[in-house]
Amino acid sequence: MNPKVSFEARERLEKLYELDKPVHIQYLEWVKRFVRFDFGRSYLDDRPVSEKIAERIPITILINFSAILLTLGLGIPLGITSAIKRGKLPDKLTTIFVFIGFSTPEFWLALLVMNLFCITLGWLPVSGISSLDFESFNIIGRILDVARHLILPVAISTFGSLAIISRYMRTEMVGIMTQDYIRTARAKGLSENSVIYKHALKNALLPVITILGLSVPGLIGGSVIFESIFAIPGMGRLFFESVMARDYPVIMGVLSIGAMLTLLGNFLADIAYSYADPRIRVVSEEVKA
């Protein structure tokens, strides 16, 4: 606290933040407010924290969600191909690509890519989430405009997690292909495609669900960096700004929301997994019966 603040002002603040009450009462009050998503008001502009977060969350979620879809869409086939052509050129190339993927500093890549596509080539807009004349577009135009702005952040976000997913798929597939039931499938005279894409894949996808759940905190965290670089008004950037400004209510609010999103992600992943894996799903059904 700034020591120059007068005594009465301090008293007033203390009362406001209930610092004068015993610690356990403070905690209870905090929990009560927490449950109502009341994180207090921002030091900076005195707006309710939840409001500030609510206006930023959709963008961050949009970016991360797209990144997840893209990661799955690219990573799974990459992993499968790597596994099938193990040791040969496609596998080696993918492995190199993937290693570079998780060794590159995201912000550096963002800078380079931004320089290339936005400044040098001028194909994509440099910052923000929409152009100045956004209002004048029709619905398709608007969607395209947002898409153009978000391509780079989504791509950068995907680049890092692509590595993890494809590497994991590869390991899983390689492990599964040596299993007995794959031998049985071949012994039944099934085509190799059927063996790989039906029998092996379905087993390999199960752990991917869990991995997805676990990668949620990473995605949310990563957005801090590229939202700052691309000037995207998302939750990550809000967090960064409040850290710089020591805006503690907002910091607490975003931390809490971040944690909740992570828990939500894990929870959904757990449910999806127990639904997908018959060994778990059916047991619980039997238990109920």
Place this chain on the structure above:
Amino acid sequence: MRDLVRNRMALAALVFILAVLVFAILAPLLAGYDPASTDPGSILTAPSREHIFGTDRLGRDIFSRIVYGARISLAIGFIAVGIASLIGVFIGSIAGYYGGKIDYMLMRFVDIMLCFPTIFLILAVISLLEPSVTNIMVIIGATGWMGIARLVRAEVLTLKERDFVSAAKVMGAKDSRIIARHIIPNAIGPVLVSATLGVGGAILTESALSFLGIGVQPPTPSWGNILMDGRSTLGVAWWLTVFPGLFILFTVLSYNILGEALRDTFEPRLKE
């Protein structure tokens, strides 16, 4: 060991890592200039014979800054990982060895820590403290031990059922002795793998923080904060961005390759 030597990529990675280490240690000899000395006459000059990586906005020689920056970035990487390993091994072995309620409480704690995106945690803590090299080391270490803790716990759980532990118990050895002398040395494999990969991660984290301005503060050079300048001068001075970034990339890449190679050595290999 034979497999390690056979893996040429891993060998190359190891060589690179050692090279960077030597680089960092011999910084004063290698750097042509004092990394802090400014030269208003040569602002933002492209790579040339006097300045092989060019100069920055204040006329400082980039190459020297990168060489000195290596010291900082590597030091942070190693110490942060060291801290994380110590905490992780400690918590993991206690949780695994004693089991029961202690295990439960500790693992819930780990789960809570894992709920938060690491960057968020780091930023939050930094908002309370001043960014300094020491603080950063500690913060990165203190937010990155969870994975190691889980690994160690898993190893300890399997190891504690083994005969040599029962033998030690029968001979009346104290718990702490059993853990330290018998269990931990055997669990060290996965920890080593994690630590190696962790150095790469720590370097990435530090560079991101410094890039954003809340890591290593100028004029102390770190690969990340050299890039900070690069942000605004990208179109004009590509060397400010490209060189430090490449150093980060290749260093982290080497640690990752080495870590994966170690993982193959320590963990049973599937039929390839």
Place this chain on the structure above:
Amino acid sequence: MNILEVKNLKIYFNVPDGIVKAVDDVSFNIEKGKVFGLVGESGSGKTLTALSILKLISWPGIIAGGSIIFNGTDLLRLDEENLRGIRGSKISIVFQEPASSFNPVFTIGQQIVETIINHQGVDGNKAKDLALECLHRMHINETRRVFHNYPHQLSGGTKQRAMIAMALANSPELVILDEPTTALDVTIQAQILDLLEEIIEKEKLSILFISHDFGIVSRMCGHIAVMHRGKIVEAGATKQVLNDPRNDYTASLLKSVKALT
């Protein structure tokens, strides 16, 4: 009339230390409608021999030489597409471990229907009826329940019956049984052997029966060949080999078995 003729089969493994001759010049014939036993300890090469009939040998093993004649065709020189037509339909194989041989994420029914549709080209409903019929023939009670169950929900014995049902679904001419009872409890073993005897008799199947158990082999097989370290050391009518072994290895193997029983 021979349904299968294995001539000079060689299966080698390429390992870092050199080449391992896992199956080294093995030859035998199986008569149509008869049960032929391949006996030996683990590692003798008997399973590999069986797998090679359907060319299911995977790297680092390779089939280095020989021929396997089935109904006049050399299977080892057949192209993949024709081979797939034979696998699971003209020749099928029952593996040792029913627990791991079924895909855990599909139901038993789905897996049996799959092979029926693949080889017989009938539609889903007909395939389902055929599959249920197969299960029924294996004396499985509650065929509907088993059909809709996942592998982990069934007992070992039931799984193995289902596995056999799946192998017979397309009316094969030759069935390879690779240690079909080894992974089961002793009481269940007896049941499965009874079942096998019954089916072999009823459907007039030709069988290649692989086992390390002389007791089982003497019950099930008319002719046997004894394998040791990749070679056949003795072959002939079961009674003859068991009562009057000419090879030292066979003799010592039999002696150790008798010592236990």
